[in-house]
Amino acid sequence: MIDAIDFSLVNWSRGQFALTAFYHWFFVPLTLGITFIIAIMETIYVRTGDEGWKKITKFWMTLFGINFAIGIATGLIMEFEFGTNWSNYSWFVGDIFGAPLAIEGIMAFFLESTFIAVMFFGWNKVSKKFHLLSTWLVATGASLSALWILVANAWMQYPVGMQFNPDTARNEMVSFWDILLSPVAVNKFLHTISSGYILASIFVIGVSAWFLLQKRNIMFARRSIVVAAIFGFLSSLHIIATGDGSARQLAKIQPMKLAAMEGLYKGYEGVGLVVIGVLAPREEYPGINDGKDFYLRIEIPKLLSYMSFGSSNAFVPGILDLVDGNSERGILSASEKIERGKYARDVLRELKEAKEKGDMMRYETLKAKFTDENFKDEYFRYFGYGYIDDPGRLIPNVPLSFYSFRLMVSLGFYFLLFFILTLILVYTRTLEKRKWFQLLALFTIPLAYLATMLGWTVAEMGRQPWVIQDLMPTFSAVSNLDAATVQVTFWLFVIIFTALLIAEVKIMTKQIKIGPNEGGN
Amino acid sequence: MFENLSHLALQQYWWVIISLLASFLVFLMFVQGGQTLIYRLGKAPVEKTMLVNALGRKWEFTFTTLVTFGGAFFASFPLFYATSFGGAYWVWMAILFCFIIQAIAYEFRSKPNNFLGQKTYDIFLFINGALGTILIGTAVGTFFNGAMFSVNELNSSQWETSYRGLEAVLNLHNLALGFTVFFLARILGIFYFIRNVEDENIYTRSKKHLLYNTIPFLVFFLAFLIRLLLKDGFAYNPETGEVSMVSFKYFNNLISMPLVFIFLISGVILVLYALYTGLFARSIRGFYFAGTGTVLVVFSLFLIAGLNHTCYYPSIFDLQSSLNIENSSSSHYTLTAMSYVSLIIPFVLAYIVYAWSAINKKKINASEMENEPHLY
Numbered sequence: 070m071i072d073a074i075d076f077s078l079v080n081w082s083r084g085q086f087a088l089t090a091f092y093h094w095f096f097v098p099l100t101l102g103i104t105f106i107i108a109i110m111e112t113i114y115v116r117t118g119d120e121g122w123k124k125i126t127k128f129w130m131t132l133f134g135i136n137f138a139i140g141i142a143t144g145l146i147m148e149f150e151f152g153t154n155w156s157n158y159s160w161f162v163g164d165i166f167g168a169p170l171a172i173e174g175i176m177a178f179f180l181e182s183t184f185i186a187v188m189f190f191g192w193n194k195v196s197k198k199f200h201l202l203s204t205w206l207v208a209t210g211a212s213l214s215a216l217w218i219l220v221a222n223a224w225m226q227y228p229v230g231m232q233f234n235p236d237t238a239r240n241e242m243v244s245f246w247d248i249l250l251s252p253v254a255v256n257k258f259l260h261t262i263s264s265g266y267i268l269a270s271i272f273v274i275g276v277s278a279w280f281l282l283q284k285r286n287i288m289f290a291r292r293s294i295v296v297a298a299i300f301g302f303l304s305s306l307h308i309i310a311t312g313d314g315s316a317r318q319l320a321k322i323q324p325m326k327l328a329a330m331e332g333l334y335k336g337y338e339g340v341g342l343v344v345i346g347v348l349a350p351r352e353e354y355p356g357i358n359d360g361k362d363f364y365l366r367i368e369i370p371k372l373l374s375y376m377s378f379g380s381s382n383a384f385v386p387g388i389l390d391l392v393d394g395n396s397e398r399g400i401l402s403a404s405e406k407i408e409r410g411k412y413a414r415d416v417l418r419e420l421k422e423a424k425e426k427g428d429m430m431r432y433e434t435l436k437a438k439f440t441d442e443n444f445k446d447e448y449f450r451y452f453g454y455g456y457i458d459d460p461g462r463l464i465p466n467v468p469l470s471f472y473s474f475r476l477m478v479s480l481g482f483y484f485l486l487f488f489i490l491t492l493i494l495v496y497t498r499t500l501e502k503r504k505w506f507q508l509l510a511l512f513t514i515p516l517a518y519l520a521t522m523l524g525w526t527v528a529e530m531g532r533q534p535w536v537i538q539d540l541m542p543t544f545s546a547v548s549n550l551d552a553a554t555v556q557v558t559f560w561l562f563v564i565i566f567t568a569l570l571i572a573e574v575k576i577m578t579k580q581i582k583i584g585p586n587e588g589g590n
Numbered sequence: 591m592f593e594n595l596s597h598l599a600l601q602q603y604w605w606v607i608i609s610l611l612a613s614f615l616v617f618l619m620f621v622q623g624g625q626t627l628i629y630r631l632g633k634a635p636v637e638k639t640m641l642v643n644a645l646g647r648k649w650e651f652t653f654t655t656l657v658t659f660g661g662a663f664f665a666s667f668p669l670f671y672a673t674s675f676g677g678a679y680w681v682w683m684a685i686l687f688c689f690i691i692q693a694i695a696y697e698f699r700s701k702p703n704n705f706l707g708q709k710t711y712d713i714f715l716f717i718n719g720a721l722g723t724i725l726i727g728t729a730v731g732t733f734f735n736g737a738m739f740s741v742n743e744l745n746s747s748q749w750e751t752s753y754r755g756l757e758a759v760l761n762l763h764n765l766a767l768g769f770t771v772f773f774l775a776r777i778l779g780i781f782y783f784i785r786n787v788e789d790e791n792i793y794t795r796s797k798k799h800l801l802y803n804t805i806p807f808l809v810f811f812l813a814f815l816i817r818l819l820l821k822d823g824f825a826y827n828p829e830t831g832e833v834s835m836v837s838f839k840y841f842n843n844l845i846s847m848p849l850v851f852i853f854l855i856s857g858v859i860l861v862l863y864a865l866y867t868g869l870f871a872r873s874i875r876g877f878y879f880a881g882t883g884t885v886l887v888v889f890s891l892f893l894i895a896g897l898n899h900t901c902y903y904p905s906i907f908d909l910q911s912s913l914n915i916e917n918s919s920s921s922h923y924t925l926t927a928m929s930y931v932s933l934i935i936p937f938v939l940a941y942i943v944y945a946w947s948a949i950n951k952k953k954i955n956a957s958e959m960e961n962e963p964h965l966y
Contacts, residue, residue, distance in 0.1 A: 127963065134697055134964070141653060142693035146686055148660055149675060153683060156676025160745050163668025164920045171665035172931050174658030179938045182650035183945045189964045190647055194949050203945070234921070238744040239668075241921040421743055548676035549748050558683050565687070569694055572705035579703035 079544040081555040082154045085562060087529075089150060091522065092566040093143035096136050096573075098521050101215060101262055102269020102300075103133050104208035108201075109296050115201050125289055126204075127192075128585035129273065134189060135576050139569055146562070154555065158536055158546035164241045165231050165248065166221055173217035180210035215265070216258050223254035225537050226528075227322045233449060235420050235439045240540070253322065256314045263308035264521045267484055270301025271510075271517040274491060276581055278510035281501055289585050295495055302488035308481060313376060320377035320385065323538060325463065326531035328388045329470040331373060334362050336387035336395070341368035342376065346475070348468055388467070392460050403460035410455030413448040453540040462542075465533045473526040480520035487513055592929040600925035601915040602897060604666035607932055609892030611659045612730075613885040616771060618652040619726075620782045620881070621645050623775030625692075625719030628712065631783060631795045636956050639700075639965065642715075644786045644954050645779075646696040646966035651942070653693060665928050669918035670903050673747035677739045678729070678755025685725045692718035696966045719779075720772065727771030729755070731764030733895045734818060734840065736906035741913075750907040763821075766814040773807035774861075774884060781868060781877035788953035800868045818891075819844070824904035826914050833901055833912045843894040850890045850897075857886030 107129050114122035148170055152159050159166075187195060187203035195203070224230075230247030231240045242248065274297045277290035319327040327333075332348050333340065347365040371381040378385070386400055394402025401409075420435040438444040457463060491510070494500045500507075536543040592600065624645045632638035664671045675682050691714035698704045699711035738750040738757060751757050758764045780796045780803065787793075823839020826832065836842070844851040860883030868876040896902035901912035919925065952958075959965065 131964070135701070138694045138697040141650070142690040145653070145657055145660075145689055145693070148657060148664075149682060149686055152660075152664065152671045152675025153679055153686075154676070156672040157746060159664065159672035159676065160669055160747075163664055163671060164924045167661065167663075167665030167668050167671070167920065168924055168928055168931075171658065171661035171928060174654065174661040175931060175934060175938060178654040178657055179942065182654040183942050185650065186647050187945050187949055190962070191949050192963070194951065199948070242924045242927065245923075245927040425743070548679070549746075550676070550679060550754075554679060554754065558679075561687070565690060568706065569690075572694070572698055575703045575705045576698060576701045580701070583702075 078550060078552040078555060079547050081552050081559055082547050082550075083543065085154060085555055085559045086147075086150055088559065088562055088566070089143055089146050090525065090529075092570065093140065093147055094522065094525060095518065095570070096140035096143065097215070098265035098268040099136050099272055100133065100140050101211050101265030102267070102304075103129060103136070103272065104204075104211050105266065106269055106273055106297055106300055107133060108204045108208045109300065110293075111201050111204050113296075115197050121288060122292070124585050125292055128289070129293070130188065131580055132276075132577060135573060135580065137185070139573055142569070143566070154548050154550070155536070155546045156548040158541065161239050161541055161546070162228075162231075162537060164239060165224060165228075168242065168245070169217040169221040169224075169248075173214050177210045177214035177217060181207055181214065184210065212262050215262050219258045219261055220249055220251075220254045222528075223251055223257045224248055225535075226257075226532055227251055227253040227318075228537050228540055233439055233452070235417055235436055238417065238421075252314075253318055256311055256318060260308060260311035260315060261524075263304045263311060264524055266304035267301055267308060268517040268521055270297040270304065270488070271484065271513050273297035274301070275510045275512075275514035278507040279581065280584065282504065282507045282511070284501075286584050287501060291495075291500060294491060294500060298488050298491040298495060301484070302492060305481070305485040305488055309485065312478070312481065316373075316376040317379070323532060324386050325388065325391050326465065326470070326527075327377065328386065328391065329465045329467045329531050330474040330527060331385075332362055332467055332471040333373075333385065333387040334389050336385050336390045336398075338374065338384045339371045339382045340373040340377075340385040341370045342372035343368045343471075343475070346471070348471055388464055392463060403454070403457070403463050406451040406454040407457050407460070409448045410451040410453060410457070412455075413444075413452045414455040416444075416448075450539060453535065453537065453542055453545075456542050456545045457534070462534050465531050470527055470531040473523040473530070477520050477523035477527060480516055480523075484513075484517070484520070592926045595926075595929075597919075597922045597925070598916065600922060600929060601666075601919045603929060604662075604919070604925055605896045605902070605915050606893070607935075608659070608662060608666065609889050609896070611655060611662055612892050613888035615652065615655045615659055616774070616888045617778065617881050617884045618648070618655055619723055619771065619775040620778030620877075621649045621652045622692075622719040622723050622779070623772075623777065624779030624782055625715040626776055627779055627783075627799060628715065630799055631780075631792050633791070633795075636959060637789060637792055639959050640787050640789060640954050640956065641783060641792065642696070642699070642966050643959065643962070644783060647949065648782075649692065649696055653689065656689065662928075666920055666925060667913075667915065667918045668920060669741070669745055669747075670913055672745075673739055673741060673913065673918075674737070674755075674903060677747055677749030678732075678737060678758070679749070680753070681725060681729050681755035681758060685722060685729070688718045688722035688725065692722070700966055719775070723772040723775045724768040726768075728758050728764045728768035730771075731761065731767040731814075732758050733892075733902050733904075734767075734821070734823070735761050735763050736824065736904035736912070738907045739905050739911060740908040741905075741911040747911075763814065763817050766810050766817070770807065770810040770814050773803050773810060776803045777807055777865070778877070778880055778884065781864065781880050784868065785874045785877040786950065786953055788955040797869070800865070804865050804869065824901035824909070824912055826899055826901055826912070826916075828899050828916070831917060833904070833909045835909075839900060840894050843898045843900060844890075846898050847893065850893045853886045853893075854890035857883045857888075857890065859883070860886065 107126055110122055110126045114126055184203040184206040187200065188207050191200050191203060229251050230242060230244035232243045234241045274294050277293040280286045280290040331343060332346060343366055345367040346363050349362050349364050374383040374385055375381045377383065384398055386395065386398065390398065390400050392403045394400055394405060416435055416438055420432060423432040423435060439449065494503060494506060532538065534542045536546045628638055628641050632641045695711040695714040699708050739747055740750055741747045777800065780800045783792060784796050819841040822835045822837050825834055825836040825839055844854065860879045864876040864880035864883060867873040896915050901914045903913040905911040
């Protein structure tokens, strides 16, 4: 990743944000999922009164506590980095983007932080039912927190519910509900939290399998596996459904990202979905080659067209169509969009000059354009293109998007099979006898982390160069800092986050080795 | 309901909410203050364990309030967020580093195989408690003394010194506020220990350290307050937006807003009364008096910083770039939507109080530490 950085301010700032996001997301998915698994376990304890379930609950709660703290720390940094490193962004869309962050704090963080104290310290101080309620509220709070930050992220990918205000030179919210209930936000939330639930399920199964390998705490391990496998299986079905929804949305709102994910340079009708592929190296975009940019390509015919537009013969635009334009399909070229974006920026500049000179008639005329539907549709929607000097900048990293997506989807299907296999072994009561399964479960844990990181890689690298789709390129969102300043904090973050990660892994593995003390077996 | 309010009324409403959040944040910094006293008040291992665990059950409230304070500022006054955070980079980064190391210190410090050793995590807690409070106080001092930035006609901001906010420590008035917050946090931490830890040795040492911290607190606080009331302030003309320096601006703000003046006086009296009870009586209620007093004082200081046509984030590089609640806020629509969200705050406060009291019924003592399965 460092090799790709060109040492400019923008790339260092991107690197720092990516680093923080990477470490943040390393811890958050486990929190999202394991809180629900713990809540289910505690529910069984309260309903049955079986002390074994209480000990199981407490064990996973200990691991959750270790994991939770770093998620909070890195989350704080991410929130403030929007200001410290992306201050131009913060002003341009702060009217919209700040709201979900504030609501996240008021609605979700307090819920989590209040009831987490009851969850850890209230065992002997509050009633069983109040404790159980607290555990469910912590789980709900974690997912609510994810909802608001994912609403914010979805808005960056699909900016809706807003209007540009030329006086303040920023976008302003005009519909809170359009932002909250945007189909992209809903889908992104459901898809992302499902990935957290799956990761946590795999974590619980994998750690439990280690106990089976060690031939200790068998009952504890078996019970944990049952809960996690059912939870993981249902989450896997859900994530596949929401993944399918994502494809349809991408085709409409981020066709370049979809083309990059598929390595599709020249669009055509009835495009197949590449199952396995090896991309051929490409020098910029030298010309048309009918989608034959692969050394190896095994595809399911026409599936991409079907998934994207609901018709097996639908036309799916490729990267070249989106850069060079395709008049036959009504696709504007990047150059045309750049011209229109520059015109929108010129209108804004003229408006500011008219206001400064006190030419209010001209000012009012120009201001009216920003509420004119035709100007918005034909020009302002390409506002961000006005910053682009080279159409080639509009192409995201194709190999990274392509391979990340393939690997993520493959792992997603593998996880579904893994949960089915686990449930079969649970049903046939052969979990303890299958050493190969126990090893498989253990080694599936890092794959779950890999899959979820790949998901974010596809989502965030695939949308470059945009920080807000079509409205603001990443390089114009950055704070007015010098690169050396950001380099210093980047490396400080590397050192501190890595040290904390090492500490967490060491503590976690030690706690696992200690096990659920005397209980659960 | 809120949609019928004027934009200015919504801006004022949100400044009040920001001020409330700030005041609760400073009150909750009793956690930070307590962290700087663990080795002073606790000598035996079990004493330290009691102190750390008393604080450890509350640290997330401070952290969450800080995050919410940031989010609310972003949502309601985004130009401040963009200008200050992107400009005073080093100060904010230093504050963030102080809080990263706190978040993990409690959970990791006593766990076996914790990589850095317990002592390191305790140092993290001390750094967070000392540097975190001083830096936040110093940064807030710039609300009254200004900072070196400019904002252009497209609202793009630029920091005008290479020190990136660190220059704030060169202003003694800012520093006085920084040290006021530091010693106040320690005083609140001591009151919290007196209220929540059942141990005679800790109580005796707490009384002694209350005196040690009261003296510098009063010196720094009075120096800050007297200077604030006597100094020129940054006012703006609501018609033209023009910024000018006005003599005794903050004192005049108090006179113009009698309720705020009453808040400030009441807050000071409550803190002083808490100190009196703490030093000369055996009462556990000092925490409540000092806490309420802190909330009232900080609340009123924020109100005089931003209301009554005052620039809450003045620029001493370019006076006309100064930020006030009118030129830096979100739109009417956003403030309206957020105002509806703010209606859940009383509900949030209610469940916090309920949950807090549910697990704080009894003081922490040595025998609880022996039997508690989840120890920090």
